[in-house]
Amino acid sequence: MTTGLARALVALPSMGLGGTERHTAALAEALAAAGVAVTVALEPALDPGFAAMLGGPGAVRRRPAPLGWRPGASVEANMARQEAALAEALAASRPDLVILPLPWPSHGLGLFRGLLAAGLPALVIHHLAPREPEPPLPEAALAVLAGLTAARFRWAAVAAPVAARAAALLGLPEAGFTVVPNGVPVPPEDPAGRAAARARQRQRLGLGLAAKLLVFAGRLETPKGADLLPEIATRLETAAGATLAVLGEGSLRAPLAASAAGRRGGPLRLLGHVHDVPDWLLAADALLLPSRLEGCPLVFLEAAVRRCPVVASGDALEAFGAAAPRLAAIAPAGGIAHLTDQAAVRLNDPASARAAVDAAHRTAVALDEAAMLRRYFSLIRAALA
Numbered sequence: 001m002t003t004g005l006a007r008a009l010v011a012l013p014s015m016g017l018g019g020t021e022r023h024t025a026a027l028a029e030a031l032a033a034a035g036v037a038v039t040v041a042l043e044p045a046l047d048p049g050f051a052a053m054l055g056g057p058g059a060v061r062r063r064p065a066p067l068g069w070r071p072g073a074s075v076e077a078n079m080a081r082q083e084a085a086l087a088e089a090l091a092a093s094r095p096d097l098v099i100l101p102l103p104w105p106s107h108g109l110g111l112f113r114g115l116l117a118a119g120l121p122a123l124v125i126h127h128l129a130p131r132e133p134e135p136p137l138p139e140a141a142l143a144v145l146a147g148l149t150a151a152r153f154r155w156a157a158v159a160a161p162v163a164a165r166a167a168a169l170l171g172l173p174e175a176g177f178t179v180v181p182n183g184v185p186v187p188p189e190d191p192a193g194r195a196a197a198r199a200r201q202r203q204r205l206g207l208g209l210a211a212k213l214l215v216f217a218g219r220l221e222t223p224k225g226a227d228l229l230p231e232i233a234t235r236l237e238t239a240a241g242a243t244l245a246v247l248g249e250g251s252l253r254a255p256l257a258a259s260a261a262g263r264r265g266g267p268l269r270l271l272g273h274v275h276d277v278p279d280w281l282l283a284a285d286a287l288l289l290p291s292r293l294e295g296c297p298l299v300f301l302e303a304a305v306r307r308c309p310v311v312a313s314g315d316a317l318e319a320f321g322a323a324a325p326r327l328a329a330i331a332p333a334g335g336i337a338h339l340t341d342q343a344a345v346r347l348n349d350p351a352s353a354r355a356a357v358d359a360a361h362r363t364a365v366a367l368d369e370a371a372m373l374r375r376y377f378s379l380i381r382a383a384l385a
Helices: 019-035 044-053 075-093 105-118 139-146 159-170 191-204 225-241 253-258 278-281 298-305 319-329 334-348 350-366 369-384
Strands: 007-011 037-042 059-063 096-101 123-125 153-157 177-179 210-216 240-246 268-272 287-288 310-313 329-331
Touching: 007 019, 007 075, 019 037, 019 044, 019 075, 019 096, 019 298, 037 075, 059 075, 059 123, 075 105, 075 139, 096 105, 096 334, 096 369, 105 123, 105 139, 105 159, 123 159, 123 369, 153 159, 153 298, 153 310, 153 369, 159 177, 159 319, 177 253, 191 240, 191 278, 210 278, 210 329, 210 334, 225 240, 225 253, 225 268, 240 278, 240 334, 253 268, 268 278, 287 298, 287 334, 298 310, 310 334, 319 350, 329 334, 334 350
Parallel strands: 007 037, 007 096, 037 059, 096 123, 123 153, 153 177, 210 240, 210 287, 240 268, 287 310, 310 329
Antiparallel strands: none
């Protein structure tokens, strides 16, 4: 794949590491492999974790920069800091194009202002957007939004609902957004590897080989539905004799650990941040995805390409629209009782998931990482034209 691009700056306004950052790492690596000089500017605290996402030393340069949108700071302060840090990064990297991966639409306001002043083209990728109205923006931010229609920006989103909400929030036409669904690499089928993973991870938990295992993988935050995990684990222990392994960190870790389900030897096992999530998806009888807000969840696609059944809230798979019930067991309202019931069916009757597993696998293969990257490379060429 070619882009016609010589130098690119990726300006990442994140304050944490998750799906947006994994997606960004994959795109940066692909551009570097195509011969583009890529610099990723990001918060200094994120650099070690992001470097691990890149898979080791390579051609992607990383530049510490205070670009993260700080929740405790005012909009104006965030904008000023972002704009100043971006100016330094632009001077150092001299890019032909800037890529803005946004975990939230308004978290790029200072970057927008800096790019408008520099007159540079940009590809803006929206990963998530709020359903509820945001607080009113100050005049400085409104002035930036007023200039976006004339900017040399290409707008993308990982799902149609994200595109619609981001467009509304920024005052842009939805028709100006290109939806590029997320994609992940598709591993070869490996029955022996699956069997080994099932044994390995159950042994790690002190479980027997036949024990039923549900996995949650994500940030331990309320939007991810992590607050529901103790009660779901308790109910599933009764309904299916299952254990719920929780992969991830976040602000809810302490209350989860203090719950009755999180006691030592209880049905809720908090494993923290792990580097072998794919192995856990091979080991699991199902993935639990109880999110209240998602874009195009990478963990669902990771499960799908490994033929791991998925139990999800309706909000978690919003990106897939009417097709979602064919891809996973869906609890439309995402409540504890309905999620537990759906999970118990999958755990007690694995054959019931076969059709959804096959459909999810076909979908994830069609929307694999290579397909995603081709579409982004096309948008980059259009942005440079």
